[in-house]
Amino acid sequence: xxxxxxxxxxxxxxxxxxxxxxxxxxxxxxxxxxxxxxxxxxxxxxxxxxxxxxxxxxxxxxxxxxxxxxxxxxxxxxxxxxxxxxxxxxxxxxxxxxxxxxxxxxxxxxxxxxxxxxxxxxxxxxxxxxxxxxxxxxxxxxxxxxxxxxxxxxxxxxxxxxxxxxxxxxxxxxxxxxxxxxxxxxxxxxxxxxxxxxxxxxxxxxxxxxxxxxxxxxxxxxxxxxxxxxxxxxxxxx
Amino acid sequence: xxxxxxxxxxxxxxxxxxxxxxxxxxxxxxxxxxxxxxxxxxxxxxxxxxxxxxxxxxxxxxxxxxxxxxxxxxxxxxxxxxxxxxxxxxxxxxxxxxxxxxxxxxxxxxxxxxxxxxxxxxxxxxxxxxxxxxxxxxxxxxxxxxxxxxxxxxxxxxxxxxxxxxxxxxxxxxxxxxxxxxxxxxxxxxxxxxxxxxxxxxxxxxxxxxxxxxxxxxxxxxxxxxxxxxxxxxxxxxxxxxxxxxxxxxxxxxxxxxxxxxxxxxxxxxxxxxxxxxxxxxxxxxxxxxxxxxxxxxxxxxxxxxxxxxxxxxxxxxxxxxxxxxxxxxxxxxxxxxxxxxxxxxxxxxxxxxxxx
Numbered sequence: 001x002x003x004x005x006x007x008x009x010x011x012x013x014x015x016x017x018x019x020x021x022x023x024x025x026x027x028x029x030x031x032x033x034x035x036x037x038x039x040x041x042x043x044x045x046x047x048x049x050x051x052x053x054x055x056x057x058x059x060x061x062x063x064x065x066x067x068x069x070x071x072x073x074x075x076x077x078x079x080x081x082x083x084x085x086x087x088x089x090x091x092x093x094x095x096x097x098x099x100x101x102x103x104x105x106x107x108x109x110x111x112x113x114x115x116x117x118x119x120x121x122x123x124x125x126x127x128x129x130x131x132x133x134x135x136x137x138x139x140x141x142x143x144x145x146x147x148x149x150x151x152x153x154x155x156x157x158x159x160x161x162x163x164x165x166x167x168x169x170x171x172x173x174x175x176x177x178x179x180x181x182x183x184x185x186x187x188x189x190x191x192x193x194x195x196x197x198x199x200x201x202x203x204x205x206x207x208x209x210x211x212x213x214x215x216x217x218x219x220x221x222x223x224x225x226x227x228x229x230x231x232x233x234x235x236x237x238x
Numbered sequence: 239x240x241x242x243x244x245x246x247x248x249x250x251x252x253x254x255x256x257x258x259x260x261x262x263x264x265x266x267x268x269x270x271x272x273x274x275x276x277x278x279x280x281x282x283x284x285x286x287x288x289x290x291x292x293x294x295x296x297x298x299x300x301x302x303x304x305x306x307x308x309x310x311x312x313x314x315x316x317x318x319x320x321x322x323x324x325x326x327x328x329x330x331x332x333x334x335x336x337x338x339x340x341x342x343x344x345x346x347x348x349x350x351x352x353x354x355x356x357x358x359x360x361x362x363x364x365x366x367x368x369x370x371x372x373x374x375x376x377x378x379x380x381x382x383x384x385x386x387x388x389x390x391x392x393x394x395x396x397x398x399x400x401x402x403x404x405x406x407x408x409x410x411x412x413x414x415x416x417x418x419x420x421x422x423x424x425x426x427x428x429x430x431x432x433x434x435x436x437x438x439x440x441x442x443x444x445x446x447x448x449x450x451x452x453x454x455x456x457x458x459x460x461x462x463x464x465x466x467x468x469x470x471x472x473x474x475x476x477x478x479x480x481x482x483x484x485x486x487x488x489x490x491x492x493x494x495x496x497x498x499x500x501x502x503x504x505x506x507x508x509x510x511x512x513x514x515x516x517x518x519x520x521x522x523x524x525x526x527x528x529x530x531x532x533x534x535x536x537x538x539x540x541x542x543x544x545x546x547x548x549x550x551x552x553x554x555x556x557x558x559x560x561x562x563x564x565x566x567x568x569x570x571x572x573x574x575x576x577x578x579x580x581x582x583x584x585x586x587x588x589x590x591x592x593x594x595x
Contacts, residue, residue, distance in 0.1 A: 149391070
């Protein structure tokens with residue numbers, strides 16, 4: 001069974017308890033616990049031991065997408081507690097004020113490629129600079145961000161050609177022109193299929209689509225289909 | 239976007255001459271100046287969805303005294319009423335700074351939307367303006383300032399459109415790339431359009447500006463056509479590209495798309511320079527090509543000569559001393575191009591196969 005699930009931040013912004021509740025009795029066997037805002041980090045880390053995560057075969061943790069420079073050392077202290085659980089910690093390149101300091105997270109550090117709003121981190125060239133400083137870091141390949149940055153998927157292809165072996169997990173969703181995560185559209189499916197053959201087949205999939213609870217299973221099916229190289233062949237032969 | 243791969247440079251640095259260095263330096267300074275004045279007067283004029291793009295001599299690195307400033311506010315995102323306001327602010331600032339305005343056709347100095355540029359290739363709605371913007375985006379454009387995302391996306395998308403419609407990117411035995419014919423045909427069409435428009439402008443403007451337009455058609459316009467042809471031909475001649483051929487159809491297109499993208503990042507002169515050595519062009523031919531072009535730039539950079547050309551009407555062209563120089567220079571330039579495209583073993587084959595019929 002493919003590892004696939006949701007980001008708690010996508011399902012219920014800032015309310016991981018509610019998001020985990022929404023995922024109960026669903027097809028998800030993976031989850032990403034999100035502390036997307038700086039003030040969400042400490043409460044989430046403090047409650048990790050109390051959460052019922054037993055049904056998930058894969059758990060990742062999303063660090064704040066932006067933080068004040070003065071908060072960075074405190075954030076790293078908290079994130080070290082997450083690393084102690086050996087969970088991948090997803091980090092936005094521009095959230096790291098002093099990238100070399102993040103080496104303390106070892107191979108739990110997982111850098112994500114960015115959307116078009118961010119000043120850096122969208123391209124293979126940008127990512128290479130971070131991997132040079134943090135050679136043990138892995139990649140969270142956000143295919144929705146890559147499509148938004150370059151709808152032809154050339155940049156996605158370039159990232160995959162160069163960093164496929166670093167991929168620890170995938171982020172999947174439709175990223176709209178305002179950089180919001182939406183349910184996957186046909187337009188995205190067609191774009192994803194152009195590079196689906198290059199995605200590591202065993203990489204866990206974390207959906208960031210903002211969906212209602214009743215739409216969770218359908219979105220999981222859509223994502224599995226969109227990323228399945230065999231589906232691409234089916235469409236091509238029609 | 240990912241940086242360009244290392245495109246091989248000619249062993250002889252043909253662009254190291256003082257003239258080329260000067261015009262390149264002036265171009266870089268002018269681009270920086272445009273960014274500085276707009277940042278100061280307008281603020282954050284570009285965004286992830288918009289780029290200010292310049293064309294012509296400024297983009298080619300050939301800025302000379304009196305050069306026109308051809309620009310477009312390129313929009314690749316949701317339509318917003320503020321786009322017009324920003325465009326008008328840019329127009330106002332350029333006018334205040336006495337920067338030479340674009341020509342009266344309306345092709346430049348305005349907004350342009352990615353949708354038409356990407357979707358309307360051929361067909362009734364591919365207007366002269368649309369074709370011009372699209373081909374010049376590929377062959378002689380560069381964004382101003384730091385915000386280049388919209389520009390990069392549109393360039394990628396245009397290249398992708400050409401390759402999407404080309405159903406056979408590889409030769410029958412799948413061992414080599416073909417010349418991308420759709421792209422090549424559009425470049426050829428554009429060159430012929432420029433030549434036809436030259437005659438049309440002569441009529442529309444009652445002969446005004448004939449000398450300068452004629453000189454540009456003989457030299458700078460011809461250069462961008464030649465560089466476009468060379469980019470297309472390089473697809474079939476590049477051994478590195480050939481070695482990357484994959485069995486996956488999408489990979490085949492991505493590789494070729496990246497190859498073309500890497501080349502269109504260069505200026506037309508850089509494209510020609512990078513390919514001159516690769517195709518065993520004799521030094522004498524390369525020298526004739528680049529020397530004649532440098533002479534052309536020096537004439538344009540000389541205020542008296544430029545004004546003389548601008549004032550020249552066709553009926554006086556036989557006796558005008560400046561135009562006599564242009565004719566000699568352009569003859570040498572053409573002779574060198576003729577050798578490259580018709581005498582060189584590798585390129586002549588492709589010129590014959592794709593150039594006319």
